[in-house]
Amino acid sequence: MAPTGRPTGNVLIVGAGPTGLLLAGDLAAAGIGCTVLERRAEAPSNLTRAFAVHARTLEVLDARGLAGELIATGRRVGALRLLGSTALDLSRLPGRFPFVLVTPQYETERVLKERALAAGAEIVHGAEVVGLRQDAGGVDVDVRTADGETGTRRASYVVGADGVRSTVRRELGLPFPGQAAVRSVMLADVRLDEEPEDVLTIGAVGDAFAFIAPFGDGWYRVIAWNRHHQAADSEPVDMAELREVVRRALGTDHGIRDPRWTSRFHSDERQVPRYRTGRVFLAGDAAHVHSPAGGQGMNTGIQDAANLGWKLAAELWGWAPSWLLDSYHEERHPVGRQVLRGSGALLRFALAEPRWLRVARGGDAL
Numbered sequence: 330m331a332p333t334g335r336p337t338g339n340v341l342i343v344g345a346g347p348t349g350l351l352l353a354g355d356l357a358a359a360g361i362g363c364t365v366l367e368r369r370a371e372a373p374s375n376l377t378r379a380f381a382v383h384a385r386t387l388e389v390l391d392a393r394g395l396a397g398e399l400i401a402t403g404r405r406v407g408a409l410r411l412l413g414s415t416a417l418d419l420s421r422l423p424g425r426f427p428f429v430l431v432t433p434q435y436e437t438e439r440v441l442k443e444r445a446l447a448a449g450a451e452i453v454h455g456a457e458v459v460g461l462r463q464d465a466g467g468v469d470v471d472v473r474t475a476d477g478e479t480g481t482r483r484a485s486y487v488v489g490a491d492g493v494r495s496t497v498r499r500e501l502g503l504p505f506p507g508q509a510a511v512r513s514v515m516l517a518d519v520r521l522d523e524e525p526e527d528v529l530t531i532g533a534v535g536d537a538f539a540f541i542a543p544f545g546d547g548w549y550r551v552i553a554w555n556r557h558h559q560a561a562d563s564e565p566v567d568m569a570e571l572r573e574v575v576r577r578a579l580g581t582d583h584g585i586r587d588p589r590w591t592s593r594f595h596s597d598e599r600q601v602p603r604y605r606t607g608r609v610f611l612a613g614d615a616a617h618v619h620s621p622a623g624g625q626g627m628n629t630g631i632q633d634a635a636n637l638g639w640k641l642a643a644e645l646w647g648w649a650p651s652w653l654l655d656s657y658h659e660e661r662h663p664v665g666r667q668v669l670r671g672s673g674a675l676l677r678f679a680l681a682e683p684r685w686l687r688v689a690r691g692g693d694a695l
């Protein structure tokens with residue numbers, strides 16, 4: 330139905346990650362006034378988390394005319410060699426994108442941000458949301474700017490796309506139940522003397538796990554885990570340990586050198602019980618989080634946003650049936666739960682210690 334008149338309200342999105350940016354583009358393209366409030370200053374970054382963009386996400390992007398541009402930034406992987414002999418043939422996937430696209434998360438964010446701005450969304454950097462209150466007619470959001478000043482903005486609806494430590498979720502008083510998934514994972518962005526044979530290299534031997542993905546410009550992201558050294562996130566990554574763990578998991582360290590950035594992280598498996606509380610919604614990592622195993626977090630967040638955007642637009646244009654906004658939780662919460670389960674199973678499989686190794690160490694009897 331072609332919209333008539335004017336929309337009855339506006340939307341504030343908290344967080345300019347992939348989830349918030351796709352949502353902003355969809356709302357602006359539908360003629361809804363929307364502002365994204367982002368705590369970070371506006372600065373290009375070569376840091377990234379996600380590399381894998383899956384087929385369904387490419388379809389979502391294609392529907393918005395963005396898939397071709399994003400695909401041009403990365404490399405296609407038609408088969409995934411998982412942990413030695415196990416392989417996943419993606420070329421048989423039905424659809425236009427029978428592959429995983431490997432491209433750094435900042436490329437996905439760039440494409441989504443350019444589209445959101447071109448469609449008329451406002452993106453405010455250096456704006457941290459510190460509180461919110463809702464009433465029957467709207468939501469008041471307290472915002473602190475980079476120079477320390479605090480003000481209040483009002484919107485018809487607010488979407489918390491503000492990541493795993495979501496302030497919006499905290500302000501709603503919602504729990505984030507779940508459990509720790511993995512700790513002391515080493516990250517390093519490095520150069521390699523030898524290019525790996527596969528685009529994505531994954532290997533595990535029970536007490537060591539390693540993953541290597543290309544940025545596409547000569548730099549590589551190495552992710553490694555050492556069962557025998559579980560350190561706090563604050564402990565620096567020792568490059569000698571990283572090389573040794575990668576050699577154990579992959580048989581070679583590919584000549585890792587010149588680290589430009591290193592870090593340790595841990596991840597949890599958690600999901601919020603309700604994606605909607607009145608006029609406030611949660612999407613992406615603010616609603617669900619799991620380990621990077623399977624590369625699903627960003628993909629799931631983008632698909633949350635694609636589900637929510639047109640529904641908010643329909644409500645604000647005045648043609649949504651009364652149940653439409655609630656269907657966001659009903660449709661996306663089960664998907665989030667499935668993703669948590671799938672990613673958790675993959676992680677436990679990758680990190681499982683073979684029984685023969687436990688026996689050899691005297692920790693178990695055959």
Ligand SMILES: Cc1cc2nc3c(=O)[nH]c(=O)nc-3n(C[C@H](O)[C@H](O)[C@H](O)COP(=O)(O)OP(=O)(O)OC[C@H]3O[C@@H](n4cnc5c(N)ncnc54)[C@H](O)[C@@H]3O)c2cc1C
Binds near residue numbers: 380493
């Ligand atoms: C090592 C690693 C590898 C990964 N690999 C993959 C992968 O291959 N594929 C995949 O799909 N996923 C992957 N993920 C997960 C993926 O990175 C996240 O799921 C994704 O970034 C979530 O997007 P988001 O927009 O929901 O949240 P975020 O990307 O976290 O964005 C939230 C934004 O909100 C802002 N913000 C936070 N609080 C406030 C506030 N109070 N006010 C204003 N702004 C605020 C933050 O600055 C941030 O910009 C990986 C994660 C890790 C750690």
